[in-house]
Every structure is written in C-alpha cells, then in structure tokens.
Amino acid sequence: MGWLVLVSLGVARQAAAEEPAAPEGRVIDRVVAVIENQVLTLSELEFEARVTLVQLGGVRAAEAPLDEQTLQKALELAIGHRLLVAGADRLQAFQAERSEVEARLRSFRERFESEPALLGFLARHDADLEQLTAVLERGVRAERILDSRIRLRAQVSEAEVRRYWEEHKATLGGPYESVRDALKEKLVRESYRRLAKEELDKARASARVRRVAPFAREALP
Structure with missing residues (x-):
C-alpha cells in the first residue's frame, strides 16, 4: 500500500455503496497508516489534528x-486513541x-464566533458535525x-513535593506552604503526562500498526 495510492480495495468497496465512484486513476485520498x-x-x-488545535484554543492556527x-x-495520538478504544x-x-460528548461538543462550538463559522470550518475540511462528534467521542x-x-499512579506524596521545593526554592520564592498546592498540581500533571505517554507507547508497541506515509515512518524523539 503506497503513499500516493487509492484508498485500499476493501475501503473503496465499502465507500462505493455510499458515494459516486471517482474517475478511474484519480487519487481519492492518501493512506497514512x-x-x-x-x-x-x-x-x-x-x-483530527485541526480539531485538537481548536480544542487547545488555536482556531486561527x-x-x-x-x-x-x-x-x-x-498521528501518534490518533493511533493511540484508536487502539485504546478498540x-x-x-x-x-x-x-x-x-x-460528556455533548459537553465536549459545546466547548468546541464556543471556540468559534458563530455557528456559521463552525460550519465553515467543517466544510473547508470536508467534514460534518457527525464526523466531529465521532472524533470528540x-x-x-x-x-x-x-x-x-494511571490516575492513582500519577499522584505524588508530600515528601516528593517538599523535595522538589527544597531543590528549587531559590527560584520559587516564598515559604513552602505558599507554593505547596501549585507545586503538587504541577508534579501530578507532569507525572500523568509521562504515564499517559508510556501507556500509549505500550499500546502501539503491542499492536499491528503499519505507517505508510513518509513522514509517518520517521521516528519521533
């Protein structure tokens, strides 16, 4: 299966029942993985990348x-999410x-100045509300x-928080009690992010994943 080939035969057959056939030899889409x-x-x-950017607040980006x-x-996020859900x-x-899904959809809508702006975003990317909802779900x-x-494993102890403060108090400023809660939140967030990456890496490593596109085959740092 190549980077510039048509969608695989099985997918093409399924899509043929729903959409008019493309002219022979025309590239319908490019297979990434x-x-x-x-x-x-x-x-x-x-x-999906653009949906994520919007969720992060970057509508223009x-x-x-x-x-x-x-x-x-x-791509790595898409692979991980698909494997977890499967x-x-x-x-x-x-x-x-x-x-939960409706709340996520409302939050996504609020990133746009109006409903026509949201629908315009979807139209520019050949998508609709159903596809958006599926991605969000x-x-x-x-x-x-x-x-x-990982939620329980991501928690940090009081000793860990104090140790971090001891190592960085010269730059943190203020007594330990004034920064303790913020430091704990920061350490839990970092621990959660690290454990989430490990779980996604583990899911990808044990699954059958074939990266097809040239950029997809390049290893991430």
Whole structure:
C-alpha cells in the first residue's frame, strides 16, 4: 500500500455503496497508516489534528498549513486513541456518556464566533458535525481509559513535593506552604503526562500498526 495510492480495495468497496465512484486513476485520498486493519487517511488525520488545535484554543492556527512534525504528533495520538478504544470495544467497556460528548461538543462550538463559522470550518475540511462528534467521542473514551489506568499512579506524596521545593526554592520564592498546592498540581500533571505517554507507547508497541506515509515512518524523539 503506497503513499500516493487509492484508498485500499476493501475501503473503496465499502465507500462505493455510499458515494459516486471517482474517475478511474484519480487519487481519492492518501493512506497514512493501517492500524489493526483499519485504514487512516491523510484527510482524516489532518481533520483530527485541526480539531485538537481548536480544542487547545488555536482556531486561527487550525487553519494554517500543517507541518510534518504536527502531523507526526497527531498521528501518534490518533493511533493511540484508536487502539485504546478498540481494546475497550472488545470488552464492551468505557462507553462515553452522551452528556460528556455533548459537553465536549459545546466547548468546541464556543471556540468559534458563530455557528456559521463552525460550519465553515467543517466544510473547508470536508467534514460534518457527525464526523466531529465521532472524533470528540473517541477522545473522551480514550481519556477515560487512560484515567482509569494511571490516575492513582500519577499522584505524588508530600515528601516528593517538599523535595522538589527544597531543590528549587531559590527560584520559587516564598515559604513552602505558599507554593505547596501549585507545586503538587504541577508534579501530578507532569507525572500523568509521562504515564499517559508510556501507556500509549505500550499500546502501539503491542499492536499491528503499519505507517505508510513518509513522514509517518520517521521516528519521533
């Protein structure tokens, strides 16, 4: 399966029943990766990357060209989320509550100045509200799965917080009691991020993932 080939035969057959056939020889989309027999295309990856940018508050940045580093990071996140959700599906576990997904969708909407602006964003990326909701729902489920695995392990002890303060008190300023809560939050956040990366790396390492696009095959640091 090459970088500039048509979507795989199996996917093309499925899509043929829903959409008019493209002219023979026309590139419909570019395959970026195959994740446990599930094809991920460039258009899907770019849309998911832009959704993430919007969630982070970068509505304008989401309209800018995506460089390879951004696509690499988006790809690894997309692979990890798909693998986590696929594992949960096999166990029929960690379904997303409708209220959670609706709250995430409302938050996404609020990033735009108006509903037409949101719909324009979707139209520019050949997507609709259903596709957006699916991306957001997968993110909610992946986060719940990760949280169930690492939330307790990510906690830090009072001794760890004080040790960090002792090592950095010259730059932190103020007595320990005045910065303790902020330091604990910072250390828990860093621990959570590290453990989440480890879980995603573990999921990718034990799965059948074929990276097809040239940028996708480059190892991330």
